[in-house]
Amino acid sequence: MTGEDRLTDLVWKEDWASAREHHIQWWRGEGLVLWVTAPREVPAMDLPRPPPPATLEERWFSPQWRLRHEEWQMSRCYYGGDAFPILRCISAAGDLGAYVGCTLDLSAQTVWCEPCIPDPAEEYGPIRLDRGAAAFVQHLAMVQLAARESRGRWLVMPPDLVENVDILSAMRGPQTFLFDLVDRPEWVEEKVMEINQAFFEAFDTFREVVRDGFGGNAFCFNVWGPGRTAKVQCDACAMFGPAMFRRFVSPALTQQCAWLDFALYHLDGEDCLVNLDELLAIEPLQAIEWTPRRLSVGDSGGHPRHWDLYRRILAAGKSVQAIGVRYDEVLPLLDACGGRGMYITTSAPTEEKARDLAERTRAYR
Numbered sequence: 001m002t003g004e005d006r007l008t009d010l011v012w013k014e015d016w017a018s019a020r021e022h023h024i025q026w027w028r029g030e031g032l033v034l035w036v037t038a039p040r041e042v043p044a045m046d047l048p049r050p051p052p053p054a055t056l057e058e059r060w061f062s063p064q065w066r067l068r069h070e071e072w073q074m075s076r077c078y079y080g081g082d083a084f085p086i087l088r089c090i091s092a093a094g095d096l097g098a099y100v101g102c103t104l105d106l107s108a109q110t111v112w113c114e115p116c117i118p119d120p121a122e123e124y125g126p127i128r129l130d131r132g133a134a135a136f137v138q139h140l141a142m143v144q145l146a147a148r149e150s151r152g153r154w155l156v157m158p159p160d161l162v163e164n165v166d167i168l169s170a171m172r173g174p175q176t177f178l179f180d181l182v183d184r185p186e187w188v189e190e191k192v193m194e195i196n197q198a199f200f201e202a203f204d205t206f207r208e209v210v211r212d213g214f215g216g217n218a219f220c221f222n223v224w225g226p227g228r229t230a231k232v233q234c235d236a237c238a239m240f241g242p243a244m245f246r247r248f249v250s251p252a253l254t255q256q257c258a259w260l261d262f263a264l265y266h267l268d269g270e271d272c273l274v275n276l277d278e279l280l281a282i283e284p285l286q287a288i289e290w291t292p293r294r295l296s297v298g299d300s301g302g303h304p305r306h307w308d309l310y311r312r313i314l315a316a317g318k319s320v321q322a323i324g325v326r327y328d329e330v331l332p333l334l335d336a337c338g339g340r341g342m343y344i345t346t347s348a349p350t351e352e353k354a355r356d357l358a359e360r361t362r363a364y365r
Contacts, residue, residue, distance in 0.1 A: 002188050008158045011073065012044050012085045013151045019082040020214070022365075027286050029319050032339035034081035034330070034361050035222055037347050044075045044153075060091045061135065063142040067149055074154055075298035075324050078139040080354035081090040081361070085154035086218050089142045090265025092134065094162030095174030097170040098135035100127050115173040121180065122187060127171075127194040136202070143209045155218040158206035162233060164192055164252050165201040169236045177236070181244055192252045200259060203230065220266075221289050221321060222345065231289070238271035245275040250282060257284040264321060268293050269293040273309075280316040287343070288313050289321035302329030302344070307336045314341050321345070330357060 010016040025031025036292055050068040053059035066089065074085045091098070098104055099112035105112045117124045130136065139159045146156040168191050169177040180188050207228065210217050216226040225320045234249045257263040265279060271293070277289065291311060294300045302325035310320045310333075319341040325333060327346055334342065337360070348354035 002333065006211060006213040007150070007152060007155065009152060010084060010154070011071055012154065013079050013083075016084060020083060020224070020226075022082045023241075024226060024341050026319055026341065027225055029286075029314075029317065029341040031341075032334075032361065032365050033343040034358060035083040035343070035345040036080040036330075036354045036357055037083050038078045038080060038349065040078045040352050041351050045071075047072050047075050056108065057110070057135065060106055060111055061142075063138065063145040066142055066152065067145055071149075071153075078351045078354060080348065080351070081357040081358040083222070084218075084224070086157050086222060087146045087150070087154045088157045090140065090144060090160045090220070092158070093160075094167055094170055094200060095135065095139065095159035096161040096163065096195070096202060097167050099131075099133045099202055100152045100167065100195070101130070101173070102170055104135065108168030113170040115171060117171045119176075121184060121324055125184065127191055127198060127211060131196040131205075139228065139274065140205070140209070143206055147209050155212065156210040156324070157218050157220065158203070158210055160220045160231070161199055161202055163256060165196060165234050166235045167195045168192055174236065174239070178239060181248060185247070188248055189244065189251075192248065193255075196255060203228070206327070219264075219269065221264060221323070223262070223264050223287075223321075223343075224353050228259070229262040230260050231264045231266050232256055232260075232285075233266040234275075235266075235268045235272070237275045238269060241274050245278045249275075250278060254282050257282060258288075262286060264289055268284075276312075280313070280318060287319035287321060287341075289323060291323065295324050299324075300329060301325045302333045302346075304332075304336070307333070310337045310342070316336075319343065321360050327353070327357065331360060334361065334364045 021031050022031055026033040050142050053065050058065050070087045092111040102113035103117040143156055207217050214226040217229050218224045219229050220231040238243050263285050266289050268291045301322040321343040323345045325344050325346045327348055330346055
């Protein structure tokens with residue numbers, strides 16, 4: 001895509017200019033982002049519903065099927081507040097793993113990377129990005145097709161690469177990896193830094209395709225920034241404490257956040273909270289997202305039990321993303337935590353309700 005072709009406006013988001021500014025203010029800790037969606041009263045386009053995928057391979061890796069499926073869904077979604085249409089090009093729980101040696105186990109619900117580094121681990125060669133890996137080739141074709149077919153309707157989200165210790169854990173298997181932290185710590189440090197380099201190379205390859213006219217890109221958890229923008233994480237830190245986080249995670253994560261222009265950390269569940277102080281100490285990290293452990297079975301990101309955590313993160317100078325907030329929890333959450341530095345994701349039953357909520361949150365900006 002040439003510079004003059006890159007998106008500056010969105011056909012399916014008429015107030016994209018003001019929404020962009022709200023996202024920028026949020027990264028600075030100065031403003032509020034409200035992501036509220038609802039079923040559209042009238043579809044943006046009259047598109048036929050695509051047929052179900054014929055195979056798991058088509059479900060996860062077909063650029064054509066993914067394009068038609070996402071296009072149909074977005075055409076029926078109202079993007080209220082600061083929400084925007086975003087076409088997702090994700091397959092695995094850590095797509096980078098499939099680009100550096102892992103084979104994939106496909107199911108109807110998810111994709112897992114299978115371990116690929118056997119014992120003795122020290123005999124395994126350097127971890128490098130494999131541009132010939134089937135998943136990399138398909139994902140690159142997916143983002144290229146999605147960007148080409150957007151015609152100003154949506155932004156394209158690159159694959160959820162994941163990075164750092166999480167990819168090494170996938171390559172070794174979580175249990176074996178935990179022993180590695182004790183038995184071969186220098187090897188772990190070396191491999192994590194190799195994974196960082198593979199991340200940088202892969203990220204910039206995809207970003208060159210999806211980059212918009214502001215030099216920015218969208219990424220997982222519905223974030224957008226006018227520069228290199230990504231979600232980062234270390235879910236494996238649920239299995240170890242601050243001393244190991246400081247040694248094995250912080251150096252590579254700090255390097256990664258400094259390389260990015262806008263970095264959001266995905267804090268996944270209560271077992272990870274033991275490492276929150278180490279995370280808050282990473283200066284180039286601007287924002288932290290919180291996923292309660294029981295979110296998938298009825299918990300919500302807006303419940304009062306999470307308010308103190310949000311206040312703690314804000315007090316440390318980081319912005320907050322609260323996901324899975326119920327519609328009627330948005331205003332109480334803002335009353336409790338304020339609007340500065342808060343990003344709230346929710347859904348409304350109707351367009352009218354979404355517009356009403358967006359209007360009522362103006363007072364918190």
